[in-house]
Amino acid sequence: MIQPDVRTVELDRNSRERLRAGGLDYRRVDPSDEAALDGFIRSIARGFIEGEPTEQMVAGSRPGQVGRRLIGVYDEASPQAERPVATVGSWVAPVTVPGGELPMWAVSEVTVAPTHRRRGIARAMLEGELRAAASAGVPIAGLTASEATIYGRYGFGPATWQSRWTVDTRRAGWAGAEPEGALHYLGQEAAAEALGRLHERTRRTRIGDIEGWPVRWRQLSGAKPGEPHGESVRGVRYLDAAGELRGAMVYRIAESDDDWARSRLEIRHLIGETPEARAALWRFALQHDLVGTVTAGFRPVDEPLPWLLDDARAATRTIEDHGWLRILDLPAVFAARRFAAPLDVVLRVADPLGFADGVWRVEARADGSGRATPLGGAGAPHASEADGSGVDIEIGVAELSSLYLGGVSARSLAEAGRLRGDTSATRRLDAALRIEGEPFLSIMY
Numbered sequence: 283m284i285q286p287d288v289r290t291v292e293l294d295r296n297s298r299e300r301l302r303a304g305g306l307d308y309r310r311v312d313p314s315d316e317a318a319l320d321g322f323i324r325s326i327a328r329g330f331i332e333g334e335p336t337e338q339m340v341a342g343s344r345p346g347q348v349g350r351r352l353i354g355v356y357d358e359a360s361p362q363a364e365r366p367v368a369t370v371g372s373w374v375a376p377v378t379v380p381g382g383e384l385p386m387w388a389v390s391e392v393t394v395a396p397t398h399r400r401r402g403i404a405r406a407m408l409e410g411e412l413r414a415a416a417s418a419g420v421p422i423a424g425l426t427a428s429e430a431t432i433y434g435r436y437g438f439g440p441a442t443w444q445s446r447w448t449v450d451t452r453r454a455g456w457a458g459a460e461p462e463g464a465l466h467y468l469g470q471e472a473a474a475e476a477l478g479r480l481h482e483r484t485r486r487t488r489i490g491d492i493e494g495w496p497v498r499w500r501q502l503s504g505a506k507p508g509e510p511h512g513e514s515v516r517g518v519r520y521l522d523a524a525g526e527l528r529g530a531m532v533y534r535i536a537e538s539d540d541d542w543a544r545s546r547l548e549i550r551h552l553i554g555e556t557p558e559a560r561a562a563l564w565r566f567a568l569q570h571d572l573v574g575t576v577t578a579g580f581r582p583v584d585e586p587l588p589w590l591l592d593d594a595r596a597a598t599r600t601i602e603d604h605g606w607l608r609i610l611d612l613p614a615v616f617a618a619r620r621f622a623a624p625l626d627v628v629l630r631v632a633d634p635l636g637f638a639d640g641v642w643r644v645e646a647r648a649d650g651s652g653r654a655t656p657l658g659g660a661g662a663p664h665a666s667e668a669d670g671s672g673v674d675i676e677i678g679v680a681e682l683s684s685l686y687l688g689g690v691s692a693r694s695l696a697e698a699g700r701l702r703g704d705t706s707a708t709r710r711l712d713a714a715l716r717i718e719g720e721p722f723l724s725i726m727y
């Protein structure tokens with residue numbers, strides 16, 4: 283998989299001009315300029331409604347910015363000239379798709395200072411990232427969202443979901459098998475290393491997951507300096523009966539003021555290479571002494587937890603969108619994934635930003651390979667001669683991006699009026715895009 287160096291991809295001129303017209307300077311942040319990098323990091327903290335970071339916290343965040351494309355928007359009239367009024371950071375990460383992986387333009391650290399909100403700065407930055415990604419030949423963009431209302435307008439659609447669990451340990455019991463392996467505590471650095479190693483070994487088995495990076499694991503394990511509650515995070519590993527590392531978990535316990543014996547164990551990250559390892563780590567959490575409640579977020583929607591308990595109702599679950607995708611190069615993304623059934627449909631895709639706009643024939647063969655071709659011949663995505671006639675499904679690029687991994691059905695979108703098409707075409711599209719299990723992105727970025 284070819285990955286461009288995002289740091290050398292040119293800044294989008296259109297966005298720069300638009301922001302300049304509003305008296306703002308849209309420019310790259312040089313990570314080797316410590317004052318500029320620290321201002322960028324401090325602006326991100328402010329944007330995400332955190333307090334002013336300590337020196338130690340800023341130092342702890344610097345390594346996470348290495349290799350990223352960092353862009354700040356500066357207001358020269360601001361008395362804090364080194365602090366951008368808006369930020370965005372991006373890099374290219376492989377994302378697992380059915381049957382393979384794709385380079386994905388990961389968009390992160392999107393903030394606009396409350397003093398400069400709602401004047402089009404985020405729009406300029408997001409559109410700038412998408413045009414930069416397309417110009418670099420990256421076929422898809424992705425992000426995780428603080429709110430579900432922000433990114434649909436740029437063509438992103440939710441493509442993976444996370445479940446959040448709350449378990450009453452006094453009711454839960456345990457109906458799963460007794461693990462045959464062993465659990466051991468790990469120091470925070472060792473826990474970060476184990477999480478990273480297991481993630482890299484397993485991410486290609488999770489459709490929708492992306493490559494991780496060391497600072498993410500150190501943040502989860504509490505090893506990142508200045509991490510809130512970092513000192514109270516503990517890590518454990520699971521070795522199978524043969525002594526192989528198969529799982530790791532980091533968690534913290536929030537003591538209960540009312541009843542110390544009913545404290546809350548918060549799982550920050552749990553990863554297992556095998557079902558046995560995942561069950562062993564859940565069991566460890568649920569049977570922990572002095573704990574009355576276990577919580578966990580960023581878990582797959584098809585987590586088998588209730589089936590591991592004596593009382594399935596001891597576990598309650600909420601589901602939320604998590605990973606959002608945005609198709610940029612439609613032929614590239616459809617050529618990259620495997621299909622579960624043969625397909626031949628014509629899609630009219632509406633993309634206000636133009637990248638995937640047009641009428642496309644999407645075909646899949648019995649061997650699982652597929653392709654999308656613009657109707658009217660190669661290089662003619664706006665096929666005027668295909669207008670109206672022969673179109674099976676009309677869909678927006680955000681909805682198509684939601685369908686792409688196979689985690690949502692075209693039938694649901696049709697029922698909600700989010701796509702239009704005849705029932706037979708919708709059914710065939712669903713059959714072709716179907717995957718085993720639910721797509722799952724295990725981290726936030």
Ligand SMILES: CC(C)(COP(=O)(O)OP(=O)(O)OC[C@H]1O[C@@H](n2cnc3c(N)ncnc32)[C@H](O)[C@@H]1OP(=O)(O)O)[C@@H](O)C(=O)NCCC(=O)NCCS
Nearest residue numbers: 329392393394399400401402403404405426427428431432
């Ligand atoms: C979300 C955020 C980046 C938006 O920045 P902004 O510069 O005010 O946004 P813009 O002015 O470019 O708005 C563009 C469009 O998005 C809409 N919009 C912006 N923020 C929105 C929100 N939180 N919910 C719904 N719509 C929103 C605007 O109304 C506008 O709509 P329109 O194009 O239909 O007129 C900013 O409010 C912010 O920093 N929030 C806190 C940090 C955060 O949550 N960042 C996102 C991380 S994933």
